[in-house]
Amino acid sequence: xxxxxxxxxxxxxxxxxxxxxxxxxxxxxxxxxxxxxxxxxxxxxxxxxxxxxxxxxxxxxxxxxxxxxxxxxxxxxxxxxxxxxxxxxxxxxxxxxxxxxxxxxxxxxxxxxxxxxxxxxxxxxxxxxxxxxxxxxxxxxxxxxxxxxxxxxxxxxxxxxxxxxxxxxxxxxxxxxxxxxxxxxxxxxxxxxxxxxxxxxxxxxxxxxxxxxxxxxxxxxxxxxxxxxxxxxxxxxxxxxxxxxxxxxxxxxxxxxxxxxxxxxxxxxxxxxxxxxxxxxxxxxxxxxxxxxxxxxxxxxxxxxxxxxxxxxxxxxxxxxxxxxxxxxxxxxxxxxxxxxxxxxxxxxxxxxxxxxxxxxxxxxxxxxxxxxxxxxxxxxxxxxxxxxxxxxxxxxxxxxxxxxxxxxxxxxxxxxxxxxxxxxxxxxxxxxxxxxxxxxxxxxxxxxxxxxxxxxxxxxxxxxxxxxxxxxxxxxxxxxxxxxxxxxxxxxxxxxxxxxx
Amino acid sequence: xxxxxxxxxxxxxxxxxxxxxxxxxxxxxxxxxxxxxxxxxxxxxxxxxxxxxxxxxxxxxxxxxxxxxxxxxxxxxxxxxxxxxxxxxxxxxxxxxxxxxxxxxxxxxxxxxxxxxxxxxxxxxxxxxxxxxxxxxxxxxxxxxxxxxxxxxxxxxxxxxxxxxxxxxxxxxxxxxxxxxxxxxxxxxxxxxxxxxxxxxxxxxxxxxxxxxxxxxxxxxxxxxxxxxxxxxxxxxxxxxxxxxxxxxxxxxxxxxxxxxxxxxxxxxxxxxxxxxxxxxxxxxxxxxxxxxxxxxxxxxxxxxxxxxxxxxxx
Numbered sequence: 001x002x003x004x005x006x007x008x009x010x011x012x013x014x015x016x017x018x019x020x021x022x023x024x025x026x027x028x029x030x031x032x033x034x035x036x037x038x039x040x041x042x043x044x045x046x047x048x049x050x051x052x053x054x055x056x057x058x059x060x061x062x063x064x065x066x067x068x069x070x071x072x073x074x075x076x077x078x079x080x081x082x083x084x085x086x087x088x089x090x091x092x093x094x095x096x097x098x099x100x101x102x103x104x105x106x107x108x109x110x111x112x113x114x115x116x117x118x119x120x121x122x123x124x125x126x127x128x129x130x131x132x133x134x135x136x137x138x139x140x141x142x143x144x145x146x147x148x149x150x151x152x153x154x155x156x157x158x159x160x161x162x163x164x165x166x167x168x169x170x171x172x173x174x175x176x177x178x179x180x181x182x183x184x185x186x187x188x189x190x191x192x193x194x195x196x197x198x199x200x201x202x203x204x205x206x207x208x209x210x211x212x213x214x215x216x217x218x219x220x221x222x223x224x225x226x227x228x229x230x231x232x233x234x235x236x237x238x239x240x241x242x243x244x245x246x247x248x249x250x251x252x253x254x255x256x257x258x259x260x261x262x263x264x265x266x267x268x269x270x271x272x273x274x275x276x277x278x279x280x281x282x283x284x285x286x287x288x289x290x291x292x293x294x295x296x297x298x299x300x301x302x303x304x305x306x307x308x309x310x311x312x313x314x315x316x317x318x319x320x321x322x323x324x325x326x327x328x329x330x331x332x333x334x335x336x337x338x339x340x341x342x343x344x345x346x347x348x349x350x351x352x353x354x355x356x357x358x359x360x361x362x363x364x365x366x367x368x369x370x371x372x373x374x375x376x377x378x379x380x381x382x383x384x385x386x387x388x389x390x391x392x393x394x395x396x397x398x399x400x401x402x403x404x405x406x407x408x409x410x411x412x413x414x415x416x417x418x419x420x421x422x423x424x425x426x427x428x429x430x431x432x433x434x435x436x437x438x439x440x441x442x443x444x445x446x447x448x449x450x451x452x453x454x455x456x457x458x459x460x461x462x463x464x465x466x467x468x469x470x471x472x473x474x475x476x477x478x479x480x481x482x483x484x485x486x487x488x489x490x491x492x493x494x495x496x497x498x499x500x501x502x
Numbered sequence: 503x504x505x506x507x508x509x510x511x512x513x514x515x516x517x518x519x520x521x522x523x524x525x526x527x528x529x530x531x532x533x534x535x536x537x538x539x540x541x542x543x544x545x546x547x548x549x550x551x552x553x554x555x556x557x558x559x560x561x562x563x564x565x566x567x568x569x570x571x572x573x574x575x576x577x578x579x580x581x582x583x584x585x586x587x588x589x590x591x592x593x594x595x596x597x598x599x600x601x602x603x604x605x606x607x608x609x610x611x612x613x614x615x616x617x618x619x620x621x622x623x624x625x626x627x628x629x630x631x632x633x634x635x636x637x638x639x640x641x642x643x644x645x646x647x648x649x650x651x652x653x654x655x656x657x658x659x660x661x662x663x664x665x666x667x668x669x670x671x672x673x674x675x676x677x678x679x680x681x682x683x684x685x686x687x688x689x690x691x692x693x694x695x696x697x698x699x700x701x702x703x704x705x706x707x708x709x710x711x712x713x714x715x716x717x718x719x720x721x722x723x724x725x726x727x728x729x730x731x732x733x734x735x736x737x738x739x740x741x742x743x744x745x746x747x748x749x750x751x752x753x754x755x756x757x758x759x760x761x762x763x764x765x766x767x768x769x770x771x772x773x774x775x776x777x778x779x780x781x782x783x784x785x786x787x788x789x790x791x792x793x794x795x796x797x798x799x800x801x802x803x804x805x806x807x808x809x810x811x812x813x814x815x816x817x
Binding site: 218 | 532534536540541543545547548552556584586587592655658659662666667669761762764766770777778779
């Protein structure tokens with residue numbers, strides 16, 4: 001008996017020693033768990049990361065955020081931006097073997113527009129009709145000119161799903177998604193993992209160099225790094241700024257970051273219910289003073305260890321849409337005090353609501369002490385995110401701090417926030433002149449014309465300041481040196497074509 | 503005995519009803535609208551209205567509760583707002599994980615807590631007793647998340663013995679499943695071991711000072727026989743009650759430990775569900791946990807009766 005116990009103990013001990021990971025499996029640590037795995041219904045950032053490997057889109061974006069071909073090989077605008085015609089790639093197959101043709105594209109777009117659960121409706125709201133004009137040609141007819149449609153098709157709204165599977169599963173498509181990307185769905189365990197494997201019939205299969213991809217949601221950043229160091233992970237997304245140094249100094253890891261298309265900002269309640277009725281909401285000079293009292297560079301250094309970028313517009317200074325005539329202002333407390341005096345205030349009490357995570361709290365405390373020097377007495381109100389969102393929508397705030405993840409087309413970073421009827425105009429700012437400019441920018445297919453309109457709108461917004469822009473967050477990654485051929489994309493997605501693992 | 507068990511189970515029904523009403527109202531008291539977050543960053547009004555209708559969030563609160571209750575009675579626990587999965591399916595996925603973690607944690611708690619407790623009682627008021635006390639106290643005082651991270655850094659990063667985190671089903675790959683669970687179970691078990699050790703010690707001290715132990719000693723029995731056969735069996739009663747209660751608590755999930763070791767159990771799911779106002783999921787888990795707790799309590803009572811002949815007459 002004793003010998004058996006000793007033997008089994010020895011066996012158990014040797015079996016418990018860690019086994020080496022499989023060679024061609026890529027394990028990626030995500031910040032959160034994804035939601036429904038249906039491009040039509042999905043709404044999380046991490047969900048989009050998974051789709052990037054699983055679902056090909058009509059068009060993609062390149063390193064400069066320019067739209068490039070993916071499932072559509074070429075396209076053309078006609079009738080003053082009201083018709084978009086696309087040629088679909090020949091010989092593309094879905095994961096279930098079905099052929100991807102114009103009819104499949106039409107079925108997907110119609111599904112995105114009509115499925116009751118769809119979250120893509122607003123993205124495709126300008127589309128009046130979509131039809132197959134040939135076996136591999138699709139025509140979008142728009143209600144009014146909308147060049148931003150192309151950018152929408154470079155994300156979830158343009159991910160083509162297998163018509164047969166979509167019809168069979170309906171709103172349950174997320175339980176077994178079938179797309180046409182380089183990797184196909186294998187399994188998902190909530191809060192644990194999403195597993196994909198190489199799709200042998202992918203149209204660009206020579207660039208698929210790993211056999212299996214596993215996404216693991218690991219919210220704790222220390223644990224994520226420990227997993228990378230122990231070899232249980234090959235890559236981790238959105239690591240925190242405080243970990244950047246230790247990743248850079250680790251000989252087995254590579255650090256990479258890229259400034260994202262989104263922004264960090266504070267929303268001033270201008271006209272959203274009774275709480276807008278306060279000096280800050282009424283007098284733009286006070287808002288300008290508040291903005292001038294903030295040292296945006298210092299915030300980047302203190303809170304984000306220099307990985308973020310200071311900003312004062314919805315587009316980062318590196319973007320072609322950034323208005324160079326309105327540079328990021330340096331801190332000027334004297335001028336802020338001057339503006340306060342003109343508005344008739346020595347001191348002003350302000351309540352600022354923000355999400356209750358470490359980074360936000362630290363950032364808001366820094367701003368609190370910065371603006372105090374100009375005479376603003378800021379009370380911080382930390383709330384958990386779901387509450388912050390509903391308070392902001394309901395107008396139950398004076399000054400609210402939140403982020404926008406950013407869109408490929410500049411329109412997505414500005415139009416819906418400041419136009420009178422904008423869907424997420426929580427500040428309830430309304431200026432017909434701004435509406436006119438932003439609507440015109442949306443309608444033109446000429447980038448030079450669009451830029452002119454955005455610049456003109458930006459000049460007004462910088463004066464009225466309903467939204468105080470603070471800067472732009474980076475997407476930061478840590479990856480094992482074994483991973484080859486990967487570079488961060490400006491939209492924060494993890495593109496795996498051409499990526500291999502030793 | 504069956505009558506006794508039947509009675510106890512009947513009493514459990516009102517308890518469960520009260521718990522579910524309480525949790526339901528508490529959730530509705532929370533500010534924040536689940537639909538706003540679900541509608542996506544653009545928050546399209548048509549989508550918001552559709553979702554409110556679909557999940558019947560426009561109904562008055564008591565009606566919403568009755569809807570839910572009606573579903574539960576017919577075996578339908580509702581659908582997760584966040585992932586569209588049926589709640590019952592989610593619970594089915596998480597329950598085995600939670601039970602496995604609870605069982606392994608109890609195992610660690612017992613092999614650490616009980617021997618040290620016995621030793622401390624036998625060597626009462628010596629340096630061994632004091633050392634055991636200090637160990638117990640530190641077990642209680644060291645935060646789970648800290649011990650967890652330290653273990654990961656030492657065992658996984660430095661030594662490379664065990665995977666840093668993650669989970670594998672015991673039915674798919676038993677070896678890896680146990681590998682991934684060792685550290686989290688140890689962390690949880692370590693904290694429980696402290697409580698267990700204190701209770702074992704005091705129960706043993708009480709028994710060791712009783713008359714029949716003196717008689718046993720006088721008969722010339724070996725200390726080993728006295729401690730294990732005569733004292734420990736009798737000291738076991740309060741310890742078993744405690745074990746059942748601790749196990750019931752473990753079934754509620756261990757948020758921090760699960761988070762650190764990324765184990766997909768109840769704790770993590772509850773916290774995520776509360777943050778996203780995923781009402782049906784929170785309700786389902788709470789109900790499931792409450793049932794588990796009530797069952798463990800009942801088991802403890804039954805064990806008590808079985809182990810102590812004097813109590814049998816009282817039923």
